[in-house]
Amino acid sequence: MTETDDKTASVTRRRALALGAGGAAATALAAPAVAQSGQATIEWKMVTSWPKDLPGPGITAQRIADNIALMSGxxxxxxxxxxxxxVPALxxxxxxxxxxxxxxxxASFFWQGKLPAAVFFxxxxxxxxxxxxxxxxxQGGGQELWDELYGPFGVNALMAGNTGVQMGGWFKNEIMSLEDLKGLKIRMPGLGGEVMRxxxxxPVSLPPAELFGALQSGLIDATEFLGPWSDTAMGFHEVAKLYYAPGFHEPNGTGEALFNSVAFEGLPDDLKAIVRDVCRAENARSLAESEWMNSGYLRAxxxxxxxxxxxxxxxxxxxxRTTSEDVxxxxxxIDEISERIVKSFLRARNRLSQWSSLSTRLYLDSRDG
Known part of the structure; x- marks a missing residue:
């Protein structure tokens, strides 16, 4: 890691898991304290599923809050x-x-029990x-389906952060064959957990803040989370030394910003645009950040x-792979909206796969030998 990486990584596991009411909220409120002249100030609460300042999604959530305040004056x-x-993480x-x-x-896969098709987002x-x-x-109709899925619950969603391709998880014991998966207690949310089952x-369902203790105590034998940057902050390397790839279950790490529909629709049009643009900008920024930091932290x-x-x-x-396709x-x-989401997702995968192979896989094979 570079000196810059070390400074960015100053968050320790203990700080990342602290749930006190101080720093992050104070940072958001430190944004411009006086609204533009003649404009009313709107104050919102944002709840997250992340430990405070967690590298990756915790930092992303705070930046979104800060930048909305900044851009809205x-x-x-x-x-x-x-x-x-x-409220609890889940x-x-x-x-x-x-x-x-x-x-x-x-992250939308946390709502799988309520909305099984949410995992696709x-x-x-x-x-x-x-x-x-x-x-x-x-471009492929995913946002419209996302809106339709969450609409009955009075919730809107936007992409708002991406932790990139994930790792396969931390294991205390080596996986030599399929036999080693039998009876394995693993934290893996989303459809990946069903594949493992x-x-x-x-599969064991646990919120992020409980993962280290569960792995340390033996409540679970393995856990996935995100990538090397966030995983280092969580301290998993202190209790497990085997780090598996690929992250078959999460080849993507889209985070979501959720909005109460009444509150969002009550915003003036310019504030709606600011919220959308801040989320879109953070989506790109966090993906670049995760790629950079993960590469350094993997070496560390x-x-x-x-x-x-x-x-x-x-x-x-x-x-x-075979079981994942079935799952x-x-x-x-499950239902009509789920069917349309699955079909749309698979059409997109089919459409994009040839181009991704030519433009990305073939290039990487040629570049790296």
Whole structure:
């Protein structure tokens, strides 16, 4: 890592997991305190699913709040509440829907129990890469389907951050074959967890702030989270030394900004535009940031912390791929809106795959030998 990386990474695991009411909210309120002359100040609450200042999504959520205040000249000020400060991490959607908070920042696969097709707006196993996912949302009809899915709950959503391609997870014991998945207790949300279940593992649902303790205590044998930057802040390398790739379950890491529909529609048009543009800008910025930081932190995990990067065996990857296809397509059987989302997603994957292979895979193979 460079000196810049070290400074950016000054957040320790303890700070990342702290849930006190101080820093992040204070930063948001430190934005322009006086609205433009003659303009009323609107104050919102934002609840998130992340520990305070967590590298990646925690930082993204705070930047969104800060930049909305800055670009609006203080007319729209957002106070951020990290996971557990106002509502638990996995209740962000309900809090925004009910109006407890006007805004949230999370990942759509956390709502799989309520809305099974929501997972397609973060990531699905062997699905779209980050740029492909952005393309589907913005060009392939994904945003309209997202609006339709959340609409009955009084919630709007926008892409608002991306942590990029994920790693496959932290494991205490080596995965040598499919047999090693049987009985494995692993935290893996979204459709990836169902894939693991069908292959004999036991997926466990836990919010981010509880993962380190669960892995340390043996409550779980393995956990996935994000990439090397965020994972280092969480401290997983302290209790597990095997770091698996590829992140078959999350080839993309789209975060979502959630808005209470009444609150959002009540904004003047210029503030709506500011909110949309801030989210879009953060989507690009966070993806670039994650790529840069992950590359540095991967080297640090290996060279400084003795982490061994492992690749899932071929037979495991083949089983994961085949099972993932079945699990993904099964969502279409749930209801009519789910069927349309799955079909749209798969059409986008099919359309983009040839170009991605020619423009990206072939180039990388040629560049890197």
């Amino acid at each position: 203080g007319r729209l000020r957002i106070r951020l509440f990290a996971a557990g400060e106002l 209740e962000v959607f309900d809090a925004v829907s009910s109006g407890t908070a006007q805004m949230g920042h999370s 973060t990531a699905v196993p062997f699905g779209l890469l980050p740029l492909e996912h952005i393309t589907w949302i913005e 069908r292959l004999g593992a036991t 995990l290996q060279n400084k912390h003795g982490v061994e990067v492992k690749i899932f065996p071929d037979d495991v990857l083949q089983a994961l 993904t397509r099964s969502v279409a059987e």
